[in-house]
Amino acid sequence: MIDLRRLQTLRAVHQHGTVTAAAASLHLTPSAVSHHLRELARELRLTLIEPQGRRIRLTPAAHLVIEHGDAMLARWEEAEAALDAYRDGTAGLLRMCGFPTALSGLLAPAAVRLRDSRPDLTVELSTCETDTGYDMLASTETDLALIAPTDDAAPPDESRFDQRPILEEPLDLLVPPGHPLAGRDGVSLTDAADESWIVPRPGTCDHYQRVLANCNAAGFSLRISQYYAMEWSSISTLVSNGFGIALMPRLAETPEQHAAVRVPLTRGLVPTRRIVSCVRRGSREQPLIQRGLRAVAAVLDARPDLRLSSPSGA
Missing domain, CATH: 3.40.190.10 (Periplasmic binding protein-like II)
Structure with missing residues (x-):
């Protein structure tokens, strides 16, 4: 495995021409830069620098490493951007399941909201009944399930799941x-x-x-x-x-x-009919799951017809 910091060090030496200048640009000591260069040469089994008077010069092999290293560093930057988006819930894969009417009435409209607001977020929807919803969560086949609990369903305090009512x-x-x-x-x-x-x-x-x-x-x-x-x-x-x-x-x-x-x-x-949101215990605050829950809540807010009517008599 190549340490990307060592590739960055080699690129800095190529750019600035000396170990000292490269060290200053990287906020490292010259000895740390020299150590990175030696370790990179050892990992690659190549000679990367040669003395040239009082300076050094990069070998042809070093230029080849830089060429490919630049591409690797660029891809890593792209990966870090994608991971940042995943961490804040703007990208990634969110898997949601629910019983048929919850899928059509709540999850599908929520997925539309997510698609329109977060085009880099991929949403996967599937149908599940109560028992299969718990199984899918436990096996990590889904991240969020909408379930209508029955008498023989997992109890509200079941240690594996975090269940919270969202709708009567x-x-x-x-x-x-x-x-x-x-x-x-x-x-x-x-x-x-x-x-x-x-x-x-x-x-x-x-x-x-x-x-x-x-x-x-x-x-x-x-x-x-x-x-x-x-x-x-x-x-x-x-x-x-x-x-x-x-x-x-x-x-x-x-x-x-x-x-x-x-x-x-x-x-x-x-x-x-009580409907609950169910996730694996400890996962509710994950950014992607939070986005899914907020999208479902927005759908519920837009559906006042789903609320109980005011009683007109005893």
Whole structure:
């Protein structure tokens, strides 16, 4: 390995003509300059300087070293600039993952903000469910995960992860067009107690348990229709065609061609889905991760619709 400081010393001797002048320009002693030259010659197994009267001159080999050394020093300067940009979070690779609606509703808009403000920053996005998000963080496949924790997820104080809530996302009623609850103000979950519900099959995803728990907490038993669906677009299709109603997270988009009506719940128990940012413990203050978190926060600030509506009654 060649010490770049010794290349700089050789370049200074070539530029100034003497060891003494080179030492003054480098703020070194002449003996330190001579030591660098000897060590460089030893590393390269070449003669680099020859006496010329009371001065010295560089050998042809030394000129070849300088030619290539200049290129090496230039590349190192470029590397240092890139590393400085990485340290302050203006460049580098930031990997983020999230469950599907977090990816589309939060991470993708955050990536657009980062791309527009920091073109030298590369953002990698991927979909993950709660359990795979933790696994991806632990295996360093991702740097930042947006997760909706479940009862069997890693506990908040898990030693490997730093988890912090960023959003209590409201769940809205999704009803067919012309439904009595469509367009009403001050709707509560108990207003839908006698409805048939479209849910995922038990055990297929977390949303089934979320709907069941909220209906139980509101004081009624969930009456499931004979229609099951797990994808939000499929649920919306079934609701649009009058096969039942559903609870849909605010981040989940209803396709424009669907006629289902989204009804915010503003009275009584308002179901929510907690979303947390999760990183490896100790990494939250890294500049790249901080930029990602700030971009997500900016997206949330621009989406007042994701906040809970003010209650209109008990």
